[in-house]
Amino acid sequence: MADFAQAFARRSRLRGGDELTTILAGSPPGVLSMTGGFPNPATFPTDELDEIAVRLVREDAAVALQYTPCAGIPSVREYLIDRHEQLQGRRPGEAELIVTSGGMECLALMCQALIDPGDPIVVEAPTYLGALMAFGGAEAEKVAVAMDDDGLRVDELADRLEAGLRPKFVYTIPEYQNPTGRTLSLERRRELVGLCGRHGVLIFEDVAYRELSFDGTSLPTLWSLAPDVVLQAGTFSKSFFPGVRLGWATGPAEVIAELAAAKQTTDQCAGGLGQRMVEEYGRAGGFERHLPAARALYASHWEALSEALRRHMPDGAEWTEPAGGFLTWLTLPEEVDVPAMRPAALEAGVAYVPGPPFHVRDEGRNSMRLSFSHLTESELETAVERLAGVIRAGLARGPSAVA
Numbered sequence: 001m002a003d004f005a006q007a008f009a010r011r012s013r014l015r016g017g018d019e020l021t022t023i024l025a026g027s028p029p030g031v032l033s034m035t036g037g038f039p040n041p042a043t044f045p046t047d048e049l050d051e052i053a054v055r056l057v058r059e060d061a062a063v064a065l066q067y068t069p070c071a072g073i074p075s076v077r078e079y080l081i082d083r084h085e086q087l088q089g090r091r092p093g094e095a096e097l098i099v100t101s102g103g104m105e106c107l108a109l110m111c112q113a114l115i116d117p118g119d120p121i122v123v124e125a126p127t128y129l130g131a132l133m134a135f136g137g138a139e140a141e142k143v144a145v146a147m148d149d150d151g152l153r154v155d156e157l158a159d160r161l162e163a164g165l166r167p168k169f170v171y172t173i174p175e176y177q178n179p180t181g182r183t184l185s186l187e188r189r190r191e192l193v194g195l196c197g198r199h200g201v202l203i204f205e206d207v208a209y210r211e212l213s214f215d216g217t218s219l220p221t222l223w224s225l226a227p228d229v230v231l232q233a234g235t236f237s238k239s240f241f242p243g244v245r246l247g248w249a250t251g252p253a254e255v256i257a258e259l260a261a262a263k264q265t266t267d268q269c270a271g272g273l274g275q276r277m278v279e280e281y282g283r284a285g286g287f288e289r290h291l292p293a294a295r296a297l298y299a300s301h302w303e304a305l306s307e308a309l310r311r312h313m314p315d316g317a318e319w320t321e322p323a324g325g326f327l328t329w330l331t332l333p334e335e336v337d338v339p340a341m342r343p344a345a346l347e348a349g350v351a352y353v354p355g356p357p358f359h360v361r362d363e364g365r366n367s368m369r370l371s372f373s374h375l376t377e378s379e380l381e382t383a384v385e386r387l388a389g390v391i392r393a394g395l396a397r398g399p400s401a402v403a
């Protein structure tokens with residue numbers, strides 16, 4: 001039998017990825033899964049999409065079913081530029097925006113455009129594991145900067161930059177961060193753009209969850225505060241539906257031009273049908289009609305999860321308090337080995353994502369990410385009860401057995 005493994009690139013061993021594959025594959029029957037950052041299908045506007053899809057195929061096939069310009073269909077770009085002005089109070093220039101095939105593609109394009117092997121980049125500790133995989137695959141030298149309840153520790157980043165660190169960019173998820181659910185405070189936003197502006201360091205702002213605040217309010221984006229030093233990646237995966245695989249990159253024209261050049265070697269253009277669906281839905285006021293209900297659903301799921309955590313978790317367990325999005329970060333007493341506890345949790349019928357894959361090095365072994373987007377409120381209650389049972393059983397057996 002041929003052995004192709006020796007033909008695989010060195011890069012293929014640098015990116016990791018088992019965890020993401022596991023999340024995307026879903027959990028076995030009977031297991032209540034708090035793993036994926038998946039939107040709840042109840043938020044998918046199927047009736048409106050049905051009408052729009054049929055209309056586009058019948059009346060707009062020459063555009064919607066065709067290849068599109070690399071930077072996006074002109075009318076879609078126009079819509080996105082208007083939407084930036086509406087939601088972020090600033091209008092990008094023509095050359096400052098491209099349509100992407102989702103947030104993950106923007107991460108891949110940034111790697112292709114900016115990273116040579118060994119180049120330092122800064123990430124939050126912990127951060128989105130898809131981003132860590134992309135940066136790992138690009139052979140970046142990942143430098144982790146700590147977070148606290150107000151988001152990235154900008155003072156720690158300042159110390160690193162003062163000490164001579166010159167990263168290609170600082171990757172940050174300012175709202176309802178993946179995996180911690182935390183939000184970067186307004187004061188820190190101002191400090192961060194000021195700091196990076198002074199040092200000439202690009203900020204890579206990922207706004208995947210921004211439109212899903214529980215109360216409908218939001219802080220200014222980093223890009224709106226400092227468009228000269230921020231490249232923003234956005235996606236419709238969480239606010240519309242992931243099947244559309246559509247997003248945007250907005251930032252300095254020279255960076256956007258480089259991303260557009262890189263896109264020539266990936267898919268050359270985002271799917272026209274998805275682009276036109278977003279445009280038609282958006283121009284008809286779909287987001288304004290639909291997002292309040294989605295926000296209310298996630299807010300009430302979080303309420304159910306936090307209530308269950310308060311009721312069932314043992315002393316010493318702590319969790320973050322998201323103001324939007326899908327995720328909270330649970331930290332357990334030091335002696336609990338969360339990755340090793342996973343088989344017992346699955347046996348008990350509950351699944352989570354352990355902390356280490358969200359870290360640059362194998363840290364966070366006593367932490368886990370919990371998603372509250374997908375399960376019903378009563379399932380969340382049962383899931384936490386099961387999880388707490390597994391944790392308590394481990395703790396009762398003593399430090400060496402907490403696995």
Ligand SMILES: Cc1ncc(COP(=O)(O)O)c(C=O)c1O
Binds near residue numbers: 173
């Ligand atoms: C922070 C963050 N960025 C980007 C993505 C990927 O988004 P997309 O589905 O648009 O590729 C995700 C998906 O979970 C995410 O959590």
